[in-house]
Amino acid sequence: MADFFKSRLFWISLIVVVIASTLPLYVSGYILGLLTVAYYFGVFAMAWDLLFGFAGEVNFGPTFLIGVGAYTAGILNNEYGWSVYLCIVLGALAAVIAGFVLALPALRVRGPYFGLTTLVAVLILQNFIVVFAELTGGEIGLTIPDVITINAGVNYWIALGFMTISAIILYGLSQSPVGLVLQASGQDPVQAGALGFNIVKHKLAAFVVSAFFSGLSGALLVFYFGTASVGTVVDVAVGVNVIVAAVLGGRRTVLGAALGAIFLIVAGEFLRPTGELATFIVSAVALLVVLFFPGGFLGAALSREARS
Amino acid sequence: MLAFQILIDGFAISALYALGATGFTLIFGVSGVLNLSHGAIMVLAAVAAWAGASMLHMNTYEGALLGVVVALVAAFATYFAVVQPIQRSRRIPNEEKEIFVLTGTLLWGIMIQELIAYFFTNNAKTVLPIVEGVMDIFGVRTPRNEIFTAVVCCLVIGLLWALVNRTRTGKAVLAASMNPRGVTLLGLELTNIYIVVWAIYGILAGIAGVLLGMFLGVSSYSVGPLTASAFSIVVLGGLGSVSGSLIAAFVVGYLETLTAYLVSPAYRTIPALLLLVIVMYIRPQGLLGRR
Numbered sequence: 250m251a252d253f254f255k256s257r258l259f260w261i262s263l264i265v266v267v268i269a270s271t272l273p274l275y276v277s278g279y280i281l282g283l284l285t286v287a288y289y290f291g292v293f294a295m296a297w298d299l300l301f302g303f304a305g306e307v308n309f310g311p312t313f314l315i316g317v318g319a320y321t322a323g324i325l326n327n328e329y330g331w332s333v334y335l336c337i338v339l340g341a342l343a344a345v346i347a348g349f350v351l352a353l354p355a356l357r358v359r360g361p362y363f364g365l366t367t368l369v370a371v372l373i374l375q376n377f378i379v380v381f382a383e384l385t386g387g388e389i390g391l392t393i394p395d396v397i398t399i400n401a402g403v404n405y406w407i408a409l410g411f412m413t414i415s416a417i418i419l420y421g422l423s424q425s426p427v428g429l430v431l432q433a434s435g436q437d438p439v440q441a442g443a444l445g446f447n448i449v450k451h452k453l454a455a456f457v458v459s460a461f462f463s464g465l466s467g468a469l470l471v472f473y474f475g476t477a478s479v480g481t482v483v484d485v486a487v488g489v490n491v492i493v494a495a496v497l498g499g500r501r502t503v504l505g506a507a508l509g510a511i512f513l514i515v516a517g518e519f520l521r522p523t524g525e526l527a528t529f530i531v532s533a534v535a536l537l538v539v540l541f542f543p544g545g546f547l548g549a550a551l552s553r554e555a556r557s
Numbered sequence: 558m559l560a561f562q563i564l565i566d567g568f569a570i571s572a573l574y575a576l577g578a579t580g581f582t583l584i585f586g587v588s589g590v591l592n593l594s595h596g597a598i599m600v601l602a603a604v605a606a607w608a609g610a611s612m613l614h615m616n617t618y619e620g621a622l623l624g625v626v627v628a629l630v631a632a633f634a635t636y637f638a639v640v641q642p643i644q645r646s647r648r649i650p651n652e653e654k655e656i657f658v659l660t661g662t663l664l665w666g667i668m669i670q671e672l673i674a675y676f677f678t679n680n681a682k683t684v685l686p687i688v689e690g691v692m693d694i695f696g697v698r699t700p701r702n703e704i705f706t707a708v709v710c711c712l713v714i715g716l717l718w719a720l721v722n723r724t725r726t727g728k729a730v731l732a733a734s735m736n737p738r739g740v741t742l743l744g745l746e747l748t749n750i751y752i753v754v755w756a757i758y759g760i761l762a763g764i765a766g767v768l769l770g771m772f773l774g775v776s777s778y779s780v781g782p783l784t785a786s787a788f789s790i791v792v793l794g795g796l797g798s799v800s801g802s803l804i805a806a807f808v809v810g811y812l813e814t815l816t817a818y819l820v821s822p823a824y825r826t827i828p829a830l831l832l833l834v835i836v837m838y839i840r841p842q843g844l845l846g847r848r
Contacts, residue, residue, distance in 0.1 A: 307656050354834075358841040361591055364659070365792050366837050369830050372785060376827050436652060485781055489663060496660055529671035536664040539657060540642050543649045 258551075262504065266413055273402035281405040285473060287514040288408035291507030292415045292466035294494040296459040301492075302501030303423055304455045305435025306356070310367035311463060311491045313351065316374055316483035318344035318464025323391045323477040324384060333395045337468040344464020345457055352456035356449060368485070375483050390478030397472045404473055411469060412507060415462050420503045422458065431455055432501075493535045499545025508546055561695045563811075563818050569703045571810025572710035573768055577783070578790040578802045579714060580761035586734040586797030587754045590658050594635055594666030595762065596783030597673075602628035602763040603770025604673050607682040617687045621767045624684075628763025629756065631669065636755045639665045666780060674777040684770035706768045713764055714803070717757070721799075730754055734797065789833050795843030804844060808832070 273281055297311045322340030325331050331339075351370050358366065378385045385391055398404060422428055434441040434448040442448050471477045481487065490513060498509025513531060520527035542549045577599060584590050606624030609615040615623065639661045643649060649657050686702035693699070721727040733740045733750045741747055769775060769783075790809055794801030809829045817825045836843065 301656070305652075307659065354838045358837060361655070361659075361796065362792060362837065362841055365788055366834065368785065369789065369833050369837075373827070373830050373834070376824075376830070380823065380827075485785070489667070492660065493664065525671065525675045529668055529675065532664045532667040532671065536639070536661060536668065539661050539664065540639070540646070543646065543657060 258504070262416075266409070269409055270406065273405050278401040281401045283514065283518055284511070285401075285405050285408040286470070287511040288405075288412040288507075289466045289470040289473070290491070290494065290514055291412050291510040292462055293491045294498065294506035294510040295416060295419050295503050296462040296466070297491050298495045298498075298500060298503050298506040299419055299423060299431075299455055300459045301495065302503070303428055303431040303435055304452045305432075306452065306456075307361075307364045308367045308459070309364045309485075309492075310351075310369075310371040310488060312483050312485065312488040313367065313370040313374055314344045314348050314460045314463035315467035315487075315491075316371070316378075316479075317347040317467075319467035319471040319477050319482040320378065320385060320391065321464075322468035323393045323471045326393055326395055326472075327391060328384075330394070333397055333472055337465065337472065340468030340471075341461055341465035344460045344467065347464075348456050348460025349453070352453050352460075356452050356456070371483065371485055371488060375479055375485075378479055378483065386478070388479060390476050390480075393471060393475050393477065395472065396475050397469075407469070408473070411466070415466070416504060416507060419458075419462065423501075423503050427451065427454070493532070497535050497538050497545055499547035499549070499551075502545070502547045502551070505545050505547030512546070558696060559818065561697045563814050565694060565697055565699055565703070566818075567811040567814035569707045569772065570814055571807040572707045572714075573765060573772060574786065574790055574810050575803050575806035576710040576713060576761060576768070577765040578787045578794075578806050579717060579799055580758040580765070581787045582791045582794070582797060582799055582802045583730075583761075584754055584758050585791065586799070587730055588640075588733075588751050589655070590640055591655075591662070591788070592635060592640075592758075593659055593663040593784055593788075594639075594669060595787050596780040596785075597666035597669035598628050598631045598635070598759070598762045599766035599769060599783055600775045600777060600780050601631050601669055601673060602766030603684055603775040604677055604682060606684045606767045606770055608677065610685050617685050620684065621687065624767040624770070625760060625763035628766055629759035632755050632759030632762065633752075635662065635665060636751070666784065670777045670780040677777075679777050681774045681776040682770065683774035684767060686771040702771055706772045709764065709768060713761065717761070720757070726753055730757075789829070792843055793833055793836055795845040798843070798845040801843055801845030 269284075272284070293311060293315055296314075297308060300306050300308045318340040321343035322336040325339055326333065326336045351367065354366070356363070379387050382388070397407065423431075430441065430446045430451050433444075434446065434451055438448050467482055470482065474481065491510075494510035494513045495506040496509070497512065498507065499505030516531055516534075517527055520530055523530065538545060544552060577595075581592060581595050584592055602624040605627035606620040609620035609623040610617060613623075640658055643654060643657045643661050686700075686705070688701045688705045690701045691698050692701055692704070694704075721731055729740065729745055729750055730753060732743075733745075733747065737747060740750065766775070786809070790805045791802050793809065794803070794805030809832075812829045812832065813825050816828050
């Protein structure tokens with residue numbers, strides 16, 4: 250950990266965050282809004298990378314955790330009018346509980362089976378949201394009466410602050426002894442178990458931490474949008490974007506995942522003039538990165554630094 | 558009356574699911590690849606058949622053939638452009654290849670889906686059926702096309718069974734799914750076997766896609782649900798077990814039809830999903846899985 254504060258990565262990250270925090274002083278509200286969403290998305294991707302990159306588990310259903318957090322917070326606010334902050338905390342807690350319930354059986358199975366269980370969880374959640382339309386707003390979406398603030402600059406700072414704190418915690422965790430055990434159990438569960446580590450407990454912890462940050466970020470996003478809908482926080486396509494962001498940025502780097510998410514959202518906006526081809530181009534770029542730079546952006550940059 | 562209706566409709570849907578899932582499970586059984594662009598390839602076949610009939614003025618047979626050929630080409634493209642480079646890559650550690658294949662084929666599927674949406678719009682398309690009209694079975698008015706779908710599905714699956722169990726090539730494929738190293742030691746080139754499997758897969762996915770287009774219609778939105786349903790049927794049956802997926806396809810097909818008729822079409826997919834979760838709890842390797 251001490252090495253990290255001397256490394257180039259730390260200084261670059263620090264400079265980037267400082268520059269990013271001054272943005273509201275001179276860029277338009279439109280760009281701020283875009284980046285606000287991108288930062289929340291970055292937390293989704295980082296939380297996913299903790300599971301995939303370190304615990305070696307492909308979670309095809311990041312939106313299950315995100316959606317539970319987002320909808321819990323939204324429904325509580327809509328139905329009972331509780332304060333925004335209480336709703337956000339309860340949303341994150343609901344995501345943790347949902348993650349725990351999902352992880353207990355899911356972690357018994359490996360590889361593709363785990364992926365499918367998590368994917369099915371998303372599909373079930375999606376079905377229930379549509380079936381209980383009176384409570385959830387169904388396919389139209391849930392309108393949320395309160396927002397944190399309507400000031401674009403403040404919203405931006407909240408998102409940036411939240412992403413930075415999440416990044417520090419998740420990155421710190423990934424470099425800690427717990428992170429190393431996770432990495433070991435992801436790569437060779439038998440050997441890691443033989444060394445006396447409780448793999449299931451570690452993976453469960455990783456799942457819960459991932460669920461906490463996904464749910465918290467989902468709840469915050471809902472109060473930024475002022476609405477929650479299947480298309481923005483639950484749909485499988487959203488989950489695919491989270492996965493693509495993490496792989497693009499570089500798996501097993503945590504910070505790269507945030508980078509990938511910001512790239513994905515900003516690139517999508519730049520490609521807007523190409524209309525319906527935007528998603529095609531983004532997927533094609535992501536596929537090329539997967540094929541030729543499997544380490545992702547940050548992976549490629551770090552390995553170059555390591556060589557020089 | 559309702560019982561017969563459910564029996565007949567359920568059979569047609571299940572047969573179609575079975576055909577769609579067979580190719581998917583075959584590839585996994587032989588080369589360990591989970592092809593998440595499966596739904597996109599099926600939709601592509603249906604859209605090609607539709608475009609052949611409505612834009613190139615082909616008759617329904619030529620259109621259907623075009624659909625199958627396009628699916629075959631797409632299957633080869635998936636293998637040579639996405640799967641093989643990942644399997645041969647030296648930069649991807651071996652234990653992570655599975656995950657990269659999943660991500661790569663997923664992205665590939667999205668690319669196909671977006672291209673379909675771009676050139677042919679997102680609107681639902683129904684391929685003109687080869688046989689038209691309705692007929693009476695036990696007092697249930699059934700479209701002839703539905704019977705045609707069920708018959709073709711059963712025939713193709715029967716042919717596949719004969720191919721795998723009765724021909725030399727088929728036996729090589731079967732052997733490769735049991736022990737790839739053993740097959741190589743016998744002097745058979747593994748890559749050739751993979752190419753054969755992908756060809757079979759392309760044809761199966763193509764036929765399933767075209768039939769789906771005739772029976773229910775497709776749009777680029779059906780890509781995700783199609784992949785997900787093939788994936789769940791295959792896992793329910795046991796990854797890599799063809800007979801397992803056949804059973805699972807009928808379980809899922811009938812469960813969905815029962816729910817749609819007896820409860821509400823809105824709840825159609827929920828019982829099947831819950832069943833899948835229960836099976837994962839109790840028997841993670843699926844109904845007939847080997848692991």
